Amino acid sequence: MNYPNGIKKNITTTKSHVDHSNRGMSLESDINISNEYYREKEIAYIYKKPTPIKIVKVDYPSRNKAVIKEAFFEAPSTTDYNGIYQGRYIDFEAKETKSKTSFPLSNIHPHQIKHIRNIYKEKGIAFLIVRFTTLDKTYMLLAKDFLTYIDNNDKKSIPLDYFETNGYELKNKYMPRIDYLEIIKILYGGI
Amino acid sequence: MNYPNGIKKNITTTKSHVDHSNRGMSLESDINISNEYYREKEIAYIYKKPTPIKIVKVDYPSRNKAVIKEAFFEAPSTTDYNGIYQGRYIDFEAKETKSKTSFPLSNIHPHQIKHIRNIYKEKGIAFLIVRFTTLDKTYMLLAKDFLTYIDNNDKKSIPLDYFETNGYELKNKYMPRIDYLEIIKILYGGI
Numbered sequence: 001m002n003y004p005n006g007i008k009k010n011i012t013t014t015k016s017h018v019d020h021s022n023r024g025m026s027l028e029s030d031i032n033i034s035n036e037y038y039r040e041k042e043i044a045y046i047y048k049k050p051t052p053i054k055i056v057k058v059d060y061p062s063r064n065k066a067v068i069k070e071a072f073f074e075a076p077s078t079t080d081y082n083g084i085y086q087g088r089y090i091d092f093e094a095k096e097t098k099s100k101t102s103f104p105l106s107n108i109h110p111h112q113i114k115h116i117r118n119i120y121k122e123k124g125i126a127f128l129i130v131r132f133t134t135l136d137k138t139y140m141l142l143a144k145d146f147l148t149y150i151d152n153n154d155k156k157s158i159p160l161d162y163f164e165t166n167g168y169e170l171k172n173k174y175m176p177r178i179d180y181l182e183i184i185k186i187l188y189g190g191i
Numbered sequence: 192m193n194y195p196n197g198i199k200k201n202i203t204t205t206k207s208h209v210d211h212s213n214r215g216m217s218l219e220s221d222i223n224i225s226n227e228y229y230r231e232k233e234i235a236y237i238y239k240k241p242t243p244i245k246i247v248k249v250d251y252p253s254r255n256k257a258v259i260k261e262a263f264f265e266a267p268s269t270t271d272y273n274g275i276y277q278g279r280y281i282d283f284e285a286k287e288t289k290s291k292t293s294f295p296l297s298n299i300h301p302h303q304i305k306h307i308r309n310i311y312k313e314k315g316i317a318f319l320i321v322r323f324t325t326l327d328k329t330y331m332l333l334a335k336d337f338l339t340y341i342d343n344n345d346k347k348s349i350p351l352d353y354f355e356t357n358g359y360e361l362k363n364k365y366m367p368r369i370d371y372l373e374i375i376k377i378l379y380g381g382i
Contacts, residue, residue, distance in 0.1 A: 042309070042312070042313075044313070045306070045309050045313055045315075049240050049241060050240060050242065050243040051241065051244070052241040053241065053244050053259065053262075066263070066264055067261065067262075067263065068259065068261070068262040068263065069260065070258065070259070070260065071244075071259040072257070072258065072259065073257055073259070077238070078238055082274075083273075083280075084282070084310060084313045084315045085313070086314065087279070087280065087314030087315060088278070089275040089278065089279065089280040091275070115236070118230075118233070118236050119236060119275060121233070122275050122276070122277065122278065123275075124236075124278060
């Protein structure tokens with residue numbers, strides 16, 4: 001794996017922070033802060049998974065210290081975030097795009113799409129959070145609607161208006177910054 | 192963080208593989224193989240989380256290649272395994288001990304205990320899987336029983352007989368090797 005997901009996103013993050021600093025932080029930061037808020041308020045326990053890394057060489061310069069001296073990024077086999085909300089399994093991927101018109105599907109690995117499909121079939125709550133950074137718009141798209149699009153279109157991207165019609169806009173708030181569980185609560189009201 | 196969880200376990204794993212090769216593989220291998228089996232049979236989607244690592248230095252020897260040249264292990268803030276089984280959130284930690292009489296609680300970080308408590312309160316299915324390697328016995332201990340012990344004892348370890356009385360023995364099978372979902376299915380029959 002070269003230039004994997006994690007790294008690509010980190011580069012994007014830094015850039016977008018510089019380009020659009022007036023618009024706030026990266027989507028990843030916003031989500032991490034929101035997840036911390038959910039944990040502190042004992043609302044939900046949702047974490048970002050560590051980036052998978054293949055360790056090749058570890059040095060022990062002193063008895064209690066381990067330093068990784070050679071390692072490589074591996075492709076993630078699942079989505080970046082998962083956890084629990086009121087007993088329900090939550091699973092999602094978060095992506096930014098600079099496009100003003102569509103979300104390029106090259107942003108999502110085929111095995112991540114397969115994973116989202118598996119979670120959906122297993123009755124988990126799976127979704128994407130996509131931010132169109134240039135437009136400063138953030139949408140949640142449920143697995144059902146994401147998979148419907150994938151299964152019925154040959155396009156290489158999902159147009160913005162599909163998000164506008166089938167997704168849920170997540171407006172920036174103060175706390176939590178991206179309140180995606182508000183939508184989940186409304187949609188799965190019974191829980 | 193020095194000599195973190197992941198590394199310690201890897202060392203233990205290698206050793207126990209050499210010492211007890213007639214007894215099969217390490218607990219971690221057994222669980223990973225079982226989780227693969229569950230995924231292939233579309234029974235459940237449970238994954239081991241990557242070891243958290245703080246990356247300090249990355250080299251790009253060629254345009255498409257990233258090599259991590261300096262990184263450190265970080266303490267995991269959650270348990271090692273989580274995922275979904277029939278819509279339910281599953282979360283557990285797996286540990287081996289060489290002791291014949293008790294499971295030393297120093298094997299579980301305080302923030303992992305806190306995490307197990309959070310998941311239990313949030314109505315997730317959380318548990319420990321503990322293997323007494325010298326005895327070749329493996330037990331599942333539900334969060335409820337684990338927390339009951341922790342909250343009512345000052346001891347630094349959980350005696351074997353507590354596992355025998357309150358836990359569920361997981362016998363080695365051919366496929367899946369460690370069928371912990373069989374117990375979950377019995378206990379949460381309604382799902």
